[in-house]
Amino acid sequence: MKRNILITGGAGFIGSHLVRLMVNRYPEYNIVNLDLLTYAGNLANLKDVEHKPNYTFVKADIADLDAMRRIMKECEIDGVIHLAAESHVDRSIRDPFTFARTNVMGTLSLLQAAREYWESLPEKYEGKRFYHVSTDEVYGALELSHPEGIESASTTKASAHGHTAYGKEFFTENTKYDPHSPYSASKASSDHFVRAYHDTYGMPVVVTNCSNNYGPYQFPEKLIPLFINNIRHRRELPVYGKGENVRDWLYVEDHARAIDLIFHKGREGETYNIGGFNEWKNIDLIKVIISTVDRLLGNPEGYSLPLIKFVTDRPGHDSRYAIDSRKLHEELGWEPSLQFEEGIEKTVRWYLDNQQWIDNITSGAYEKYYEEMYAGR
Numbered sequence: 001m002k003r004n005i006l007i008t009g010g011a012g013f014i015g016s017h018l019v020r021l022m023v024n025r026y027p028e029y030n031i032v033n034l035d036l037l038t039y040a041g042n043l044a045n046l047k048d049v050e051h052k053p054n055y056t057f058v059k060a061d062i063a064d065l066d067a068m069r070r071i072m073k074e075c076e077i078d079g080v081i082h083l084a085a086e087s088h089v090d091r092s093i094r095d096p097f098t099f100a101r102t103n104v105m106g107t108l109s110l111l112q113a114a115r116e117y118w119e120s121l122p123e124k125y126e127g128k129r130f131y132h133v134s135t136d137e138v139y140g141a142l143e144l145s146h147p148e149g150i151e152s153a154s155t156t157k158a159s160a161h162g163h164t165a166y167g168k169e170f171f172t173e174n175t176k177y178d179p180h181s182p183y184s185a186s187k188a189s190s191d192h193f194v195r196a197y198h199d200t201y202g203m204p205v206v207v208t209n210c211s212n213n214y215g216p217y218q219f220p221e222k223l224i225p226l227f228i229n230n231i232r233h234r235r236e237l238p239v240y241g242k243g244e245n246v247r248d249w250l251y252v253e254d255h256a257r258a259i260d261l262i263f264h265k266g267r268e269g270e271t272y273n274i275g276g277f278n279e280w281k282n283i284d285l286i287k288v289i290i291s292t293v294d295r296l297l298g299n300p301e302g303y304s305l306p307l308i309k310f311v312t313d314r315p316g317h318d319s320r321y322a323i324d325s326r327k328l329h330e331e332l333g334w335e336p337s338l339q340f341e342e343g344i345e346k347t348v349r350w351y352l353d354n355q356q357w358i359d360n361i362t363s364g365a366y367e368k369y370y371e372e373m374y375a376g377r
Helices: 013-027 065-073 089-094 095-122 153-160 182-201 224-231 254-265 284-297 326-332 339-353 355-361 366-372
Strands: 006-008 030-035 055-059 079-082 129-135 205-210 213-214 237-240 247-252 271-274 277-280 306-313
Touching: 006 013, 013 030, 013 129, 013 254, 030 065, 030 213, 065 095, 079 095, 079 254, 079 277, 089 182, 095 247, 129 182, 129 254, 182 205, 182 326, 205 254, 213 254, 224 247, 224 284, 224 339, 224 355, 237 284, 247 339, 254 271, 254 326, 277 284, 277 339, 284 339, 339 355
Parallel strands: 006 030, 006 079, 030 055, 079 129, 129 205, 205 271, 213 247, 237 306
Antiparallel strands: 247 277
């Protein structure tokens, strides 16, 4: 079946992995990659598919309603997978208005353009789908406990996957929204608009909330690529607070597989949580990164540990995120394919083997941004 799928933010980290997967897996589809190419968008992420006959790139701003209307009509879009977003919490604290414009008004523009175009067709919403990619951060924070202080029954979900849980509760699809940062507030608002378009206009939508992703092509302001690069250059490794915050980590290609599966087989109007049952304290994760990078660079064990520098904690820093993905597993059979140790090994090797990619991104402006961010902390 021929389809015209619009993927927003397709030159970004998660988006480029999804574009690559769908271009290669569905030669009968026309994949339209829409990206404004702001600081985190990079077409070098897609060099291997840019000449494929079923791939098209369009540079546009999702907050430009007229442009979205034109693209929906000209490309005859019947499916939207919406990933384009401002996503870095630190940036949202410094500039919340940009996050509101892109994440809220951009999503609203896409919804309205899709609604107008699909309702103009004879078949209207038949065979259409608007897939909105969100984050676990909209749920707020979970209680953080030490593993030895948790009853064994409460760790069933995580231990079944061979991982430690740092609390009794997990985010489910029914968890009440409680965003704590301008970033998570903007994503929560966009989620509400998507669901409102389903309830008000009957638009066929699906929403997913995912845990932290890691892997190749991630912009090096995020923890894992930033620290890999800093270790390589013998720079400080700034750790918020005492590094006690816990996150659930998922390899990016597993996330792309989940999006593909849910886009095609997920139930209309539903929400699915995507996570790895893979909780790590930041400080423990950082030590794994240090150990892996040092080993692959031939450094002595513990060589880069002195680079760790504890800095003043981020305002409103949530203590723990942990996703319960059982609904996705039970309904559609998805589960992560990689254990974290295997995924982090692949990730570190990629960044070390693609040093020119990261060097081209880490410009002087980027370095100045981080110098200002951590000044006086």
